[in-house]
Amino acid sequence: MATIHPTAIVDPKAELDESVSVGAYSIIGPHVAIGAGTVVGPHVVIEGHTTIGRDNQFFQFSSIGAAPQDKKWAGEPTRLEVGDRNTIREFCTFNTGTVQDKGVTRLGNDNWISAYVHLAHDCQVGSNTIFSNNAQLAGHVEVGDWAILSGYAGVHQFCKIGAHAFIGMYTSLTQDVPPYVLISGNPAGARGVNIEGLKRRGFTRTQIDAIRNAYKLVYRANLTLEEAKTALAAEQAEAGEGAEQYGVMLDFLGGATRGIVR
Numbered sequence: 001m002a003t004i005h006p007t008a009i010v011d012p013k014a015e016l017d018e019s020v021s022v023g024a025y026s027i028i029g030p031h032v033a034i035g036a037g038t039v040v041g042p043h044v045v046i047e048g049h050t051t052i053g054r055d056n057q058f059f060q061f062s063s064i065g066a067a068p069q070d071k072k073w074a075g076e077p078t079r080l081e082v083g084d085r086n087t088i089r090e091f092c093t094f095n096t097g098t099v100q101d102k103g104v105t106r107l108g109n110d111n112w113i114s115a116y117v118h119l120a121h122d123c124q125v126g127s128n129t130i131f132s133n134n135a136q137l138a139g140h141v142e143v144g145d146w147a148i149l150s151g152y153a154g155v156h157q158f159c160k161i162g163a164h165a166f167i168g169m170y171t172s173l174t175q176d177v178p179p180y181v182l183i184s185g186n187p188a189g190a191r192g193v194n195i196e197g198l199k200r201r202g203f204t205r206t207q208i209d210a211i212r213n214a215y216k217l218v219y220r221a222n223l224t225l226e227e228a229k230t231a232l233a234a235e236q237a238e239a240g241e242g243a244e245q246y247g248v249m250l251d252f253l254g255g256a257t258r259g260i261v262r
Helices: 195-200 205-219 225-238 243-255
Strands: 032-034 049-052 063-066 079-082 093-095 104-107 181-184 189-193
Touching: 049 063, 063 079, 079 093, 093 104, 189 195, 189 205, 195 205, 205 225, 205 243, 225 243
Parallel strands: 032 049, 049 079, 063 093, 079 104
Antiparallel strands: 181 189
């Protein structure tokens, strides 16, 4: 049996692995499933149609799986999915999705989510991300793997943040952020490539050089976005080891819907 504090309330219909731990005064709803090794701290509410994977840790006072903050929501059984090995610190709020979009809010694996972070309805967050205190996502936002959001960063609905991007403190995003790019300021502006992050993750010198060249084509060559995409495709065709990085940038630009921060 799961280890459940006597003051916690766990609905008998909830599905908890026998190795799950639930702290004092926490509440687990009937449509919740929690995988092996996950620790739910005290005063945590997990509700809605919520599935949580293995070895996660939820700190006190978080609200997980509550109804979306969207006036169009009419009680549909939308979902929240949380992967494995995530750390969710105090006072975080993760909402379920809406039928107007994917119907599910997702958080991948191995993410570090600091205090007071909000993941709104239909957000899709990858793996190995870091959200510092008070980083906030409006609805329908997509965040790629290894992205970092600094404290008090705010993201407008429907924006996309590419893999390995870095968002500076207090930055307000209203447009998409390409992969590998460092963004900061208000208004937000591109400040270069997230070189230190790429080095820490084992990118080679050749790969980093390809990313820096891609950045120059998009941000420093006085090209329109369409011209930059054509130039990136030409570089990709000639590149060896760095071809994948050009491809990642091209794929992102092809799917950008709000324009990119430039």
